[in-house]
Amino acid sequence: MRICILLALLGIFQHSMAQQQKKPNIILIMVDDMGFSDIGPYGSEISTPNLDRLAREGLRLREFYNNSICAPTRASLMTGQFAHKAGIGYFNVNLGLPAYQGYLNKSSLTLAEVLKQSGYSTLMSGKWHVGDDSLSWPNQRGFDKFFGFIGGASNYYDISPYKEKVPPVQLVENNQQVTLQPGQYLTDEIAGHAEKFLDEQDKTGKPFFLYVAYNAPHWPLQARPEDIAKYKGKYSIGWDSLRTQRIDKQKKLGLINANTTISRDAEVPAWQSLTYDEQKLWEKKMEVYAAMIDRMDQGIGRILAKLKELKKDDNTLIVFISDNGAQGGFIPTGRKRQRSSGPIGTAGSYDYQEQNWAYVSNSPHRSYKATAYEGGISSPLIAWYPAKIKGGTFARGTAHLIDLAPTFYEVAGAGYPTVFNQVNTHPLPGVSLAPLFFTQQEISRKTPLFWERAGNRAVRNGKWKLVSSYPRNQWELYDIEADRAETKDLAAQNPQIVSELSAAYDSWAKNNDVVDYDKIKPAGPSGFAGPFNSNTTNTNTNATATSGRQRSAQRNP
Template sequence: MKTIFFQKSLFALLMIICAAPAGFAQNTVKKSKPNIILIMADDLGYSDIGSYGSEIQTPNLDRLASEGLRLKEFYNNSICAPTRASLLTGQYQHKAGVGYFSNDLGLPAYQGYLNAASLTLAEVLKENGYATLTSGKWHVSGDNVSMPWQRGFDSVYPRDENSARSGAPQERTLVSDGNGFPVSAYFQTNVITKNAVDFIDQESKKEKPFFLYLAYTAPHWPLVALPEDIARYKGKYDKGWDELRKERFERQKKLGIVAANAKLSVKDEDIYDWSRLSFDQRQQWAKKMEVYAAMVDRLDQGIGAVLEKLKQTGQAENTLIVFISDNGAPAEDLVKWHNGATKNSGPVGSNGSYESQSKNWSYASNTPFLAFKDYMYEGGISSPFIAWYPAKIKAGEIAKGTGHIIDIAPTFYELAGTKYPAKYKNTASNPLPGKSLLPVLFGKQSEVVRPEGLFWERAGNRAVRDGNWKLVSTYPSYTWELYNLETDRGETTNVARTNHDVVSRLSVKYFDWAKRTGVVDFSTLEAKEPQSMKDFRKSKVQEPAGAGFGVQ
């Protein structure tokens, strides 16, 4: 009888295993090191997700925030390629070779692609037993040099040279429905997500831990989105950007992302007065933000698919996820730049759209900060930051942080127990200037301890962050402005005239950093700047209210 009982019990157990979902067997794979997923949004403003004050539906990012940690202060390099260079290498962008953009201006610090001395996250983690994967935007390579598959990544999407080099995201596709709108299966955000999910599925069956760099192109222009996503935001932006900004600011204070006594930055003089626009103009502008919100919504849905795959494969508890944006929301206007007006062949949101949200809506996206992408004010260099790691990070935390993208590499290396090599492939490696964020993420510190300060330079725009002080100047001016960010992160009051000693001390620090890092005075490089980038700067100054719409 005992034998028969044992046989029946064994048979029942086998039936349970066979009937279990695919993830059941995969759950038994043990990995000694944590998986790491780094998610970057493109041109997403500080306040564009729910957990940072937005009305846009981002339940998956909000879940990561409620189950993880948010930083009030986390910095990028203000624009795409320089940010990605620092993110991937842990170097200031000039040290990595991308001091200006993905253009070669004739100096090693400005060659426009990653140099060999600046090791990528994938190269270092791969050497220490990680499978390395990337899906999405790259934008730090040259002519068949520094491609992602040449810089440590095992699995790459898209795997072609033109896509890797291009910095122009294409949310539109070659496949449209009968009304000219993109088809879901071919929509860029969905395709990037699908490849990331497939990578996770494949790697979950193996013993190696994995590192996934998930670099979305959304919500960067052109404004193209799926009709079902746009429909969710119909009429939500008829109130205009001034009212939206006020609502987001109040929400941020309730969330604890900004202080209760925080001050909003001063509105740019050329941002349109919503109340003075005609009904038709308001409808046209509102449609732009409806599409932009739809793009952010779809990005969040993609993150939801990643989370579901982690759950299905039993990887969630052993995975760190970090979410950030590459710069603040943009000010460029495609109607008068990048041949935008002539490229429009369909309404906003469709495959024929070549529109941007422009600085009017970005003014709300960057709440409560001053300025936009490419500027060194807080609106240009501030990013939302969410870290989620159920096994280690306490749920619902908000910390000051004062982190920077150069801190991501040392954070990941410490977490993974990897050693950063002094030499790699016979080339001496640039030392890492950043600090590990683990003490902040794990609740041992509220902010990064960094006596040396932080520094920025891009096309002549400069800044220093040292303690509560922020020194900043905007090219072609060489005049320093000084702000106390502890009491004025909106940068409303320049106190340089009453703090000459601070200005002097921080400017000395800046020039010392610039010399060590390979930064040169931009006036010596301006003649080599591409005409398209000169026009880019001009596109950030708006025409009188209501001017210039493409096909609507």
């Protein structure tokens, strides 16, 4: 009798394990401060063969939206909530209100918490940035394994030779502090720990969710010398010609229409107006920036090779995105500029791409990180799943970060609980993209998409986009289907649409506890309450309002 019971239990266990194995694995890859056109599948000259492959064998979205800046984007990504509802309406600093507490609240469940309840191993390697306190770290919010850094930015190298001038690299692995060793490069370590976690997870027999959150190509500009060498002289053509080349490629790829209106930035000087020495300094910035993206793609190649080695490549959904557009001169003057302790690209570098090259990175869109214009909130999205996604597919979208959680839960067959650990959960406002990914069905969304961050506001409903930049605070209206570069403000001609969309925004803002930014704006330049984290005191930022100030900044780095 006992033998029969044991055999029956063994059969139940084996059936359960087989069912678990049928569930698809999920890999979510997010890069940091990378513009819409910075990878090959979206128009770039930078070598990204692994992303090229994922795009060739998968699906690309023309319109995928983020929240314009690091922490609010990660809040929506991790929870499927609008950032205010998750508790990070501004940044990872506490402004004294629940919508602005600076860490994820308990009513907003993370992807790891939900998928873990559905039998998934939950793994993360990279940047967290949705809660500095240890009670809010990844292992405390559902991840079985974590390696990376908690705050907003990190050096890529061991910086002990510069320890008197810059703070140490602070990393964490499963709640224990670790450090980079001489010769190690953080982008490689992020990919390496993803591989390590996949090897360890393979022994469990479970499906897995792996979140790879690269900090590349976020400042500081630090890259492997051999990667920098690949791009030596490649950017001598300057930003004017390079932007034209990228836009032409985007048109050939079908990412943008042939008659697309192109945005202009009067603050970016003509390349030919620079002196020879100035051009050489600017070239170096882009060489290093390209090298950082190149190395990131190499890491994706390592992860793909590990999937194939483990024979899990046919049953894995991969989604690749960026957290916001490239960084322009988004922080006004008044914040101290960090002086580099070594040449651009080395461990002592605290330089960054800056607005002139970010203008290329965000092609063909307007503006930059931290704004609600397309250049701030538009991201590439590549989805790859050999068993279900038709290769070489393009789709318009329009999709948002809040849609990824419902997508992953549908794919995983994971229920989203109304109560978790005795706390009522927020309903999910997004829609699943699974029908779009697998059968190219159009997204059916009952309500518009909304944004607010540091007074910058936007609404997207159908072809219309209502947008307002702080501190001007005046609504502008654009027909995104005809003018995605936001060059023609149609607000005066369409007062009824402005009225309807602004009323919808007011209702959303009330329901999400959005507060007038002037009432909660923190002290300090650009409203930042101090540094992003202990790694980033006096970070390298430089407002560039005129071409003269831009060039002066390069002469006095």
